[in-house]
Amino acid sequence: MSSDLTPPVFRWNTDDIPVHHRFDQYVEMVRKNLISVTTRCSDTRGFKTDMQVSPLGRLRVASIGGSAKQSARTRQNIKASGDRAFHLVAGLTNWDFECRDQRIKLNATDLVLIDTEREYASRLPDGFRNHTVSIAPDVLRKWLSDPDRIVGKRLRGDKGWGHVLSTFVDQLVHLDVTRMPLPASVLEDQLGALITLSATDGVGRSEMRKSTQADLRGRIIESIRQRCTDIGLTAAQIAADIGISPRTLHRALSAGSETFGALLLTARSDVAYRMLISPQFDTLTIADIGFRAGFADESHFSRTMRARYGHPPAQLRRTRS
Structure with a gap:
């Protein structure tokens, strides 16, 4: 032509x-x-x-x-x-x-x-x-x-x-x-x-694999955040939600030195903290807030919040200003 x-x-x-x-x-x-x-x-x-x-x-x-x-x-x-x-x-x-x-x-x-x-x-x-x-x-x-x-x-x-x-x-x-x-x-x-x-091929394959792993990790974390308030939430349930096996989920998280349990605890603690410092939830008891955030045990809830934020839930609520 x-x-x-x-x-x-x-x-x-x-x-x-x-x-x-x-x-x-x-x-x-x-x-x-x-x-x-x-x-x-x-x-x-x-x-x-x-x-x-x-x-x-x-x-x-x-x-x-x-x-x-x-x-x-x-x-x-x-x-x-x-x-x-x-x-x-x-x-x-x-x-x-x-x-x-x-x-x-x-x-x-x-x-x-x-x-x-x-x-x-x-x-x-x-x-x-x-x-x-x-x-x-x-x-x-x-x-x-x-x-x-x-x-x-x-x-x-x-x-x-x-x-x-x-x-x-x-x-x-x-x-x-x-x-x-x-x-x-x-x-x-x-x-x-x-x-x-x-x-x-070669380095290109390595870089694309790293990017894919990062994308998968992001999907796992987002799914945990969305469902963290479900009492009894398991890694298998999150894996099913995003269409992977539990083994793949754990492998993707371990590549970044993370675990499902730790990420779940972090997500639940964040939800509880936001509720504790918000006047909107003042009518709820500490136990109610812990339960709504996904903690089945009140003492475990208290220990987790103290470890993460330096104070138990009741004190976090009193000193929120």
């Missing part, structure tokens, strides 16, 4: 640029065509590079290579930039990347997903070559509901779906956008699907 409306591919290199202007012009070309970053080079007079940026629907595919350099996406760069985007970067050489105070070494073909609204830094060796796909947030979130799970994490490009993704990015770089074999939207979906599949 071809179209006269297809935007032209941008190609630029330093071959015909005066030596003393090469580095500054490179920084400006990157800013205009890809991203605003603060870049340093130890030998600006010997600096050489080439760049190609191709439009591909709502994607932009870039390939940059050349002399060693260090780049940083600073807070000032972010403020001066336009719309947010995610950049999927695949290196053809080894390079270093830093994000969220974590430094990672990326091997050739490894990938990393960058959020342009986050600060990061990179160190690229002499003779480097990186491919970058700029992705609109709505395109990525169509396939990955929470991209933050893998932002700044190494996605291995030497095996599994990461290898397929790395190869696909390389093919996008060499694609003739004036003779598209498929609609750009199809390629967008293909990229999104491969990123999602790659996120299940």
Whole structure:
């Protein structure tokens, strides 16, 4: 397929640029065509590079290579930039990347997903070559509901779906956008699907598992809070409410060094405390408040409130002001 409306591919290199202007012009070309970053080079007079940026629907595919350099996406760069985007970067050489105070070494073909609204830094060796796909947030979130799970994490490009993704990015770089074999939207979906599949491998799988565990823990705690006033509430009942086994419930809580009993006691104590300090419940006896909060035994109620708040229920009520 071809179209006269297809935007032209941008190609630029330093071959015909005066030596003393090469580095500054490179920084400006990157800013205009890809991203605003603060870049340093130890030998600006010997600096050489080439760049190609191709439009591909709502994607932009870039390939940059050349002399060693260090780049940083600073807070000032972010403020001066336009719309947010995610950049999927695949290196053809080894390079270093830093994000969220974590430094990672990326091997050739490894990938990393960058959020342009986050600060990061990179160190690229002499003779480097990186491919970058700029992705609109709505395109990525169509396939990955929470991209933050893998932002700044190494996605291995030497095996599994990461290898397929790395190869696909390389093919996008060499694609003739004036003779598209498929609609750009199809390629967008293909990229999104491969990123999602790659996120299940290696570090991506670990991060997604942690996020899933956190979500499950949140559901368990919320269910406990909603039903904590039920006398005789059990872990099995909460597990049934959210569609998991009691074993899974206990395993999810133990991952955070928590227990069902402790969370239940905390929830009931919070309910009782709110009732004790509210004039709305002044007509209720201490025993009534304990029972309504889920405590079947008045002495246990008293001991729990003293342990948590430093005073027994009656004194908490008297000193609420």
